[in-house]
Every structure is written in C-alpha cells, then in structure tokens.
Amino acid sequence: MSDVATVPPQDAAADPREPRVIVLPDAARVSAAAAESIAAALALATQQRGRADFATTGGSTPIGIYRRLAAEPLRSHVAWRDVHVWWSDDRFVLRDDPLCNAESFDRILLGMEEGQGDVGAGRGDPGPGAGGVPIPARNVHPVPCADAIAEGRGPEWSAARYAEQLAEAPLRRADGWPVFDLVLLGIGPDGHVMSVFPDSPAFDSAAWALGIDAPTHVAPHLPRVTLNPGVLDVAGQVLLVTFGQGKADVVGRVFSEPRDERRLPAQRVRRAGVTWIMDEAAASRLPPEITRG
Numbered sequence: 661m662s663d664v665a666t667v668p669p670q671d672a673a674a675d676p677r678e679p680r681v682i683v684l685p686d687a688a689r690v691s692a693a694a695a696e697s698i699a700a701a702l703a704l705a706t707q708q709r710g711r712a713d714f715a716t717t718g719g720s721t722p723i724g725i726y727r728r729l730a731a732e733p734l735r736s737h738v739a740w741r742d743v744h745v746w747w748s749d750d751r752f753v754l755r756d757d758p759l760c761n762a763e764s765f766d767r768i769l770l771g772m773e774e775g776q777g778d779v780g781a782g783r784g785d786p787g788p789g790a791g792g793v794p795i796p797a798r799n800v801h802p803v804p805c806a807d808a809i810a811e812g813r814g815p816e817w818s819a820a821r822y823a824e825q826l827a828e829a830p831l832r833r834a835d836g837w838p839v840f841d842l843v844l845l846g847i848g849p850d851g852h853v854m855s856v857f858p859d860s861p862a863f864d865s866a867a868w869a870l871g872i873d874a875p876t877h878v879a880p881h882l883p884r885v886t887l888n889p890g891v892l893d894v895a896g897q898v899l900l901v902t903f904g905q906g907k908a909d910v911v912g913r914v915f916s917e918p919r920d921e922r923r924l925p926a927q928r929v930r931r932a933g934v935t936w937i938m939d940e941a942a943a944s945r946l947p948p949e950i951t952r953g
Contacts, residue, residue, distance in 0.1 A: 679900075679934035683943040683952045687903035690939050691724030694901045697935065698725065698842060699734040701897050705841040706742040713831055713840045715746045715887070717854075718761025721846035721901050726768040730793055740793040744829070748843060749855035749886035750803040752815045752871075759880055762802040769793055770800075801825060803869075803885045815871030815883045822885060823868040834894040838868060841896040850878055851910050851924035853900070855886035858923055862888055889921075889928050898929050903939040911938065912945030 684690050698714070705712035716722055728734055750761040757763065766772045771792025804825075808818040832839040845853045855872045856862050862870050865888060872884040892898055902911060914926045921927045929936075943952070 676932055678932065678950065679930055679936050680953050681943075681946070681950055682935065682937045683946075684937065684939055686939050688724065690901060690903050690937050692728055694844075694899060694937050695725045695728030695734055697897075697899055697937070698844065699729060699737045701842045701899075702738045702743055705896070706739040709841075710742060711830070712743045712842070713746065713829075713838075714743055715748045715840045715843040715891070715895075716761075716765065717748055717844050717846050718750065718764065719846050722844060723764050723768060725844070725901070726764060730769050730771060730791065735793055738793070740795045741799075743795055744799045744801065745795060746801045746826070746840065747803050748845065748853075748891075749872075749884055750805055751880060752805050752809070752818065752883040752885065754809060755802060755806045759882065760805070765800075770795065801829075805885060815885050817871075819867070819869040819871045819885045826868055835890070836866070837888070837890045837894045839894050839896065840891065843892060843895045843898045845892075845898065845900040845929065847900060847902050847907060847910060847914070847926045848878055849906070849910055851914060851926045852878070853892075853926050853929065854889065855884035856889050856925045856928075858925060860886075860889075860922075860925065862886060863922055866890075889925065892928055898934045900926070900929055900934065900936045901938070902936070902942045905941040905944065907938070907942040908945045911942050912947070915950050916945075916947045 682693065684693055702712040702714060745765070747761050751759050753760050755762050755766070769792055803818060804821045805818050807821070808814065826838045847853060850858055852858065857872070857875055857878070860872070867888060868891070869885060869887055872886055874881045874883045910926070914924055914930055917924065919927050919930070
C-alpha cells in the first residue's frame with residue numbers, strides 16, 4: 661500500500677485506558693491514513709472469515725476516505741466482493757438526497773454517475789460504476805429510509821426494519837449486539853457520534869436501531885435513524901476520524917472533561933482499543949497528557 665498514509669507505531673508510553681490518538685498535519689493525510697486502516701481491516705476480515713461487515717458514516721468525514729479507497733493501490737488491496745456495508749445512522753431522506761449518508765458512498769466509492777441505477781427509489785440498490793469498487797448490490801445495506809418514505813412510514817418503522825435486516829444477516833453477536841468488523845465514525849460539534857446526541861434515548865434502549873427526532877440544536881434539523889451505541893462496545897475495530905479547527909473545541913472537551921457519555925456521547929469511544937485520527941487543527945485543544953501515537 662502507499663507509504664503516504666502510513667500510520668505511526670503505537671507509543672509504548674500511551675495510557676492503556678485511552679484510545680490511540682494519531683495526529684497528522686492536514687485533512688488529506690488524515691483521510692489517507694484512515695483509508696489505509698480501513699483497507700487493512702477489511703482485507704484481514706475477508707481473509708479470516710470470508711466476509712467483512714463495515715459500518716460507515718456520512719457527512720464530510722468519509723469523502724476523502726472513499727476517494728482513497730476507490731483508487732489504487734487500495735482498490736486492489738481489498739476483496740470488495742466479500743465486503744458488506746452498513747450505516748451507523750442516516751437522515752430520514754431519500755437515498756439520492758445530498759443529505760443522505762449513503763449519497764457520497766454511492767457517488768464516490770461505488771463510482772455511480774448520474775443516471776446509473778435508481779438510487780433515489782431505495783429499491784434495486786445499484787452496483788459499482790466504472791470508477792468504483794466492485795461491491796455487489798446485495799452487499800450494500802442502506803438504512804431503509806427511502807422505503808419508509810415511499811410507504812408513508814416514519815423513522816421508527818425504518819429503524820425496526822434495519823434491526824430485522826441485521827438480525828437476519830450472518831453477523832456475529834456479542835453481549836446481545838451485532839458485531840461489525842469495523843465502525844467508522846465522525847464527531848458532531850455537540851459531541852454526538854452516529855445520531856446519538858446528548859441525553860439520547862438510545863442510552864436507555866436495548867433496540868439495535870432507533871428512530872430519532874429531528875435535533876433542534878444541530879443542523880440539518882431532520883429526523884434520523886441510528887444504531888444503538890452498544891454496537892460500539894463490541895465492534896472489532898472503531899475508527900473515529902475528524903479534522904478542521906471547527907472540531908477542536910469538542911475534541912478538547914471529550915478528552916479533558918469528566919467522563920459522562922450522556923453529555924458527550926463521543927466519550928463512549930474514548931477508550932482502549934479505539935483509534936482516533938485527526939489533523940493538527942482538530943487536535944489543537946487536546947490536553948497535553950493525551951499521548952499522540
């Protein structure tokens with residue numbers, strides 16, 4: 661694989677209770693390093709189990725990562741036909757809506773061009789375009805928001821159907837939760853991960869997926885569907901990626917304030933075994949005691 665994004669070795673002096681924190685110069689190098697980590701994790705899972713289950717995210721976080729994964733050498737490093745893609749959350753919109761978390765996946769990682777396949781209907785999921793990775797349509801599992809909208813249903817119905825899809829899939833289970841080989845996360849300005857906002861009802865639920873009311877404090881103000889944060893506790897790997905000065909305040913809070921995940925949900929993944937990759941701007945308010953590896 662490319663040496664541009666090589667992740668540095670773990671610092672032996674790092675606090676074993678904390679996540680691994682990797683700080684790189686800029687967003688481009690963050691995306692490159694994250695893509696290398698994702699490719700390695702997916703390749704390992706497919707080699708060991710013949711299948712990889714990858715829960716991805718939306719927003720700006722995965723765009724540069726998808727571009728790296730869709731290009732050589734990473735495109736050829738992964739047995740993409742054995743990769744199953746899920747979403748940790750989504751906005752309650754049609755699949756071709758720019759606010760849908762699956763839209764950038766379709767457009768960049770699958771290489772879909774306008775007019776190739778009916779991504780908006782949410783039925784007959786498209787396969788890869790000429791420039792995308794060869795993930796079979798049957799392996800792509802978007803949150804069924806489009807189906808719910810077409811049938812006049814709401815986010816809770818969509819969440820229940822998604823939980824059923826997860827239960828029917830041959831995912832491993834641990835502590836009652838489905839096990840993803842890899843979960844990719846971003847972080848919101850209020851410290852949310854997935855669509856688990858501060859004081860989320862998800863913290864008190866055993867449901868694998870939940871409908872979430874539109875947040876009033878964070879844009880876009882749309883209803884959501886989210887996986888339960890419990891899945892983060894059992895995932896094979898969790899990778900949180902963030903960049904930009906706009907994330908510096910919340911990153912600093914997550915690592916400096918007392919642990920209270922109901923107030924700062926991202927503290928759920930402030931733990932050993934999780935990797936955070938960020939640029940220098942996002943890391944500018946990390947407390948000095950946090951080891952950067």
